[in-house]
Amino acid sequence: MQAEGDKWFYLCNYDVQIEDSSHECVKKLWSGDWSIDYITLCKELITSGLETDALKHILKGYKGNEEVLDKVLQIAISAFLTFCDRNWNAHPKELFLEEYFEMAWPEGVDVVVKLQRDSEPLYVNILYPELLYFSTQIFAVLYSVEQNMVNLWWCLRSKVTHQRALEDTSATLFTELEFIIAKLCNMSQTLDNSRLKVLLYTEIAQAYLIYGRIQKVEEYLLKARELAGLKLELTGILGKRTKFQQEALPQLALTSELDSSMERTSAEQTHGNSELPPEIELQDDVRLNKIQFNEQISQAELPSLEQTLCLLTVQYIQKSQPKDDLMTEELQPYIEAVLLQKRGPWSTRVASLLIRCKVEATHKRTVERAMLQCETIVNDKTGVSPTSRLSYLWASGLPPAWTWRQQLADLYLSLGLVKAALEEYQRVQLWEDVIVCYTMLQLRHKAAEVIQQQLDVKPTVKLYCLLGDATDDVSYYEKAWEFSNFKSSRAQRHWGNFLFDHKKYEECIPHYEKSVEINSIQETVWLRLGYAALSAENWDLSARAYRMYTYLQPNTFEAWNNLAKVYVQQGDKPRAHRALMEALRFNYDNWKLWENVILVSMDTGNFEDVMRGCHRLLELQRKYEDVEVLRLLVRAIVQDSLDADGNNAARLRKRALELFGRITSIHQNNPEIWQLYSDLSPTYLLKAQRLQKAYRGFTQSGNWPNNPETCKKVLELVQLLLEYSLKARKDAEDKEHLQANQQLSSARLTGQAVIRAAEKQDWAETKDLLEELKVQFNEITEYMKSVL
Numbered sequence: 001m002q003a004e005g006d007k008w009f010y011l012c013n014y015d016v017q018i019e020d021s022s023h024e025c026v027k028k029l030w031s032g033d034w035s036i037d038y039i040t041l042c043k044e045l046i047t048s049g050l051e052t053d054a055l056k057h058i059l060k061g062y063k064g065n066e067e068v069l070d071k072v073l074q075i076a077i078s079a080f081l082t083f084c085d086r087n088w089n090a091h092p093k094e095l096f097l098e099e100y101f102e103m104a105w106p107e108g109v110d111v112v113v114k115l116q117r118d119s120e121p122l123y124v125n126i127l128y129p130e131l132l133y134f135s136t137q138i139f140a141v142l143y144s145v146e147q148n149m150v151n152l153w154w155c156l157r158s159k160v161t162h163q164r165a166l167e168d169t170s171a172t173l174f175t176e177l178e179f180i181i182a183k184l185c186n187m188s189q190t191l192d193n194s195r196l197k198v199l200l201y202t203e204i205a206q207a208y209l210i211y212g213r214i215q216k217v218e219e220y221l222l223k224a225r226e227l228a229g230l231k232l233e234l235t236g237i238l239g240k241r242t243k244f245q246q247e248a249l250p251q252l253a254l255t256s257e258l259d260s261s262m263e264r265t266s267a268e269q270t271h272g273n274s275e276l277p278p279e280i281e282l283q284d285d286v287r288l289n290k291i292q293f294n295e296q297i298s299q300a301e302l303p304s305l306e307q308t309l310c311l312l313t314v315q316y317i318q319k320s321q322p323k324d325d326l327m328t329e330e331l332q333p334y335i336e337a338v339l340l341q342k343r344g345p346w347s348t349r350v351a352s353l354l355i356r357c358k359v360e361a362t363h364k365r366t367v368e369r370a371m372l373q374c375e376t377i378v379n380d381k382t383g384v385s386p387t388s389r390l391s392y393l394w395a396s397g398l399p400p401a402w403t404w405r406q407q408l409a410d411l412y413l414s415l416g417l418v419k420a421a422l423e424e425y426q427r428v429q430l431w432e433d434v435i436v437c438y439t440m441l442q443l444r445h446k447a448a449e450v451i452q453q454q455l456d457v458k459p460t461v462k463l464y465c466l467l468g469d470a471t472d473d474v475s476y477y478e479k480a481w482e483f484s485n486f487k488s489s490r491a492q493r494h495w496g497n498f499l500f501d502h503k504k505y506e507e508c509i510p511h512y513e514k515s516v517e518i519n520s521i522q523e524t525v526w527l528r529l530g531y532a533a534l535s536a537e538n539w540d541l542s543a544r545a546y547r548m549y550t551y552l553q554p555n556t557f558e559a560w561n562n563l564a565k566v567y568v569q570q571g572d573k574p575r576a577h578r579a580l581m582e583a584l585r586f587n588y589d590n591w592k593l594w595e596n597v598i599l600v601s602m603d604t605g606n607f608e609d610v611m612r613g614c615h616r617l618l619e620l621q622r623k624y625e626d627v628e629v630l631r632l633l634v635r636a637i638v639q640d641s642l643d644a645d646g647n648n649a650a651r652l653r654k655r656a657l658e659l660f661g662r663i664t665s666i667h668q669n670n671p672e673i674w675q676l677y678s679d680l681s682p683t684y685l686l687k688a689q690r691l692q693k694a695y696r697g698f699t700q701s702g703n704w705p706n707n708p709e710t711c712k713k714v715l716e717l718v719q720l721l722l723e724y725s726l727k728a729r730k731d732a733e734d735k736e737h738l739q740a741n742q743q744l745s746s747a748r749l750t751g752q753a754v755i756r757a758a759e760k761q762d763w764a765e766t767k768d769l770l771e772e773l774k775v776q777f778n779e780i781t782e783y784m785k786s787v788l
Contacts, residue, residue, distance in 0.1 A: 033198065037075075039101075044252065050133065050137045050695070052141060055138065069146055077135070088389055088390065088400055089389060091381055097130055103653045111130050115133055120167060121460070121462070123166070125428050139158050156177070163210055164210070167462070185204075202220070202224050218316060224309055228309060232334070235254075236252060238251070241287060242286050251293065253333055255297060255298055272386070275346070277346075277376060282366065284366070304344050307344045307345065313334050314334045318355070339352055348398075350377060351397060370416075374408045409430075418441055419441075431462070452467060459483060464477070469494060481509060492515035493525055496509075497528070499511065500528050508532050534566060543567065546563035563594065598610050604644050605636075605644040608643070608652065615659060625673070634676045657677075661677075671697030672716075676691035685728040685743060688728050691717060705760065715773055719776060721747050758773075
């Protein structure tokens with residue numbers, strides 16, 4: 001994109017080498033010295049109060065003056081990078097804002113309030129939020145004055161960073177980000193530099209990842225990998241995982257390949273001076289530090305940008321797949337591919353190590369290594385340069401430094417080191433986790449005391465809510481709501497959660513509704529609201545809540561299943577069927593879900609899905625005996641009913657016969673299933689043979705004549721048996737006479753035995769049937785005499 005001219009260096013992107021000796025600010029930005037140079041201009045911006053209209057008025061006065069607008073951009077970038085450095089550094093240097101800006105911060109500009117979105121406040125651990133507000137406001141206004149891609153790109157980065165600084169996701173910020181992303185994508189069409197495009201798509205994917213928009217993440221991830229010429233494939237290779245393993249077994253491995261026709265800068269060239277955190281080796285008595293493969297894995301030496309794409313793949317898998325052993329196995333090869341690289345971006349390496357810590361925390365043989373690795377990252381005091389620290393920061397999705405300490409505390413807690421975890425949680429003021437620790441130590445009253453002390457120092461909505469959680473006192477939620485000026489989604493959320501946990505579903509609904517009205521992007525609240533409304537039989541509200549949740553988190557099968565249940569209650573079974581089909585995408589092995597699929601598919605005429613469900617239940621449960629469903633399926637096929645798509649059901653007869661063959665091989669003595677199998681059978685001989693097996697199922701106990709209902713069923717069955725056997729003999733060709741004669745003879749003997757047994761009981765309900773059977777029996781006897 002030629003319109004940007006020489007401004008690309010402002011992106012601080014080390015993978016795209018830009019030489020511009022005429023700009024001193026290039027050297028300054030890339031050196032890590034982010035002090036403010038143009039103090040007079042900076043003071044003019046700050047004294048405006050940083051309101052959007054006031055900033056627009058100032059900057060429009062400089063429209064056309066490229067030199068001044070460049071200075072404004074450099075001031076904003078310097079402030080923004082300083083903010084990121086202080087918050088992504090485990091041991092930040094103290095910064096005095098008055099010295100930095102060479103003036104006092106305006107008294108009327110309360111950044112904690114200004115940066116709130118949808119009532120979601122900043123994390124208390126965020127340092128120097130003034131720098132974030134200052135730079136975010138300037139980026140936004142600067143783009144409105146000079147609409148170029150560099151300004152908009154920094155606007156994207158500042159919005160993403162703003163969201164990471166908030167306690168929960170904001171619907172307002174997400175809308176703003178979607179607008180920026182749409183514009184950036186349009187502008188990128190004219191961008192000649194493919195490496196910049198890859199970087200942009202990676203950062204966009206990271207933005208969507210925060211909000212759990214999996215489909216969007218996948219879309220931009222695939223675009224970026226294709227543009228980068230990076231091919232990643234999982235494969236199985238024989239290898240050993242333990243020290244005492246004798247025989248090599250198939251292990252999951254990742255092969256990577258780079259398109260050789262593309263030009264790219266190596267990681268050594270771009271990040272050769274980056275000091276990467278050390279990787280802790282696994283010191284276990286059984287498990288090897290790394291899998292020993294029998295053959296060399298085909299892995300390319302990945303440049304920095306490709307390493308970050310590999311990391312993005314890990315983060316995508318984490319977000320899109322169920323958290324089970326299979327996902328853990330799939331993640332490992334991608335993580336190892338990043339950690340095997342000798343050089344690369346610091347942020348990418350740290351993010352990969354932290355993800356591995358989280359994965360290894362779930363296994364007893366690796367949890368100790370996870371803890372030691374996390375401690376190494378948190379306590380690292382080697383003083384990585386700011387430039388190295390922030391390179392690829394927005395592409396790697398690395399969370400702020402205080403969250404690393406939170407992860408370390410989580411690891412302490414998983415190892416049973418409750419007091420150590422408590423200290424770390426208190427250090428980063430995670431009061432929810434402090435409550436958990438005190439509860440585990442059976443000192444819940446202590447949690448209330450600690451929170452009360454914090455309230456006495458500085459009351460906040462969050463502290464009032466947590467005090468309510470710690471004491472089970474609803475009045476604190478009311479105080480939180482009042483303290484927020486009736487604007488806090490958190491106060492209503494905690495209030496609703498309290499009532500929900502006490503199974504007061506109708507009472508919690510209004511609180512949840514108020515919470516999502518303030519901030520509509522709260523997935524957990526929508527999910528709970530859906531369940532509460534479902535329990536209260538408020539079908540319309542439940543459907544709306546589950547629809548919103550599945551829009552925000554489409555990969556949760558329980559929500560789709562519950563949405564289907566609501567649609568059934570509303571009488572909208574076609575929509576229920578579609579919802580269940582979505583649920584199956586995310587949990588193919590849940591037998592209860594398959595039962596729901598079968599029932600709803602039967603009601604909606606989706607007969608193919610009925611059979612698919614029966615087959616799946618036979619695989620999962622090794623049984624399926626719902627005769628009523630099978631009867632409806634057979635009736636639809638025999639009567640050639642139309643299915644949901646308007647197709648004739650008779651076309652499914654062959655597949656239905658295969659299904660019944662499988663069912664009867666498992667349920668060999670169920671007479672009703674054999675009867676239905678007979679109804680489907682294409683020839684009279686097969687019908688008769690399967691009715692013979694149905695008869696054995698009815699009569700194997702020997703008690704059938706003692707019950708008039710069972711006796712009646714057997715008489716009706718034998719009537720059909722005799723009828724089909726006779727027709728089979730009459731229609732048989734010469735070569736089939738022997739088999740047909742045997743069947744007819746067997747049927748006649750069965751009829752004779754049934755007549756004798758039924759005559760002894762002399763039930764009034766079976767008298768007419770018995771007489772009809774005798775006539776039929778005599779006809780067959782005469783016929784056999786005539787042909788044999």
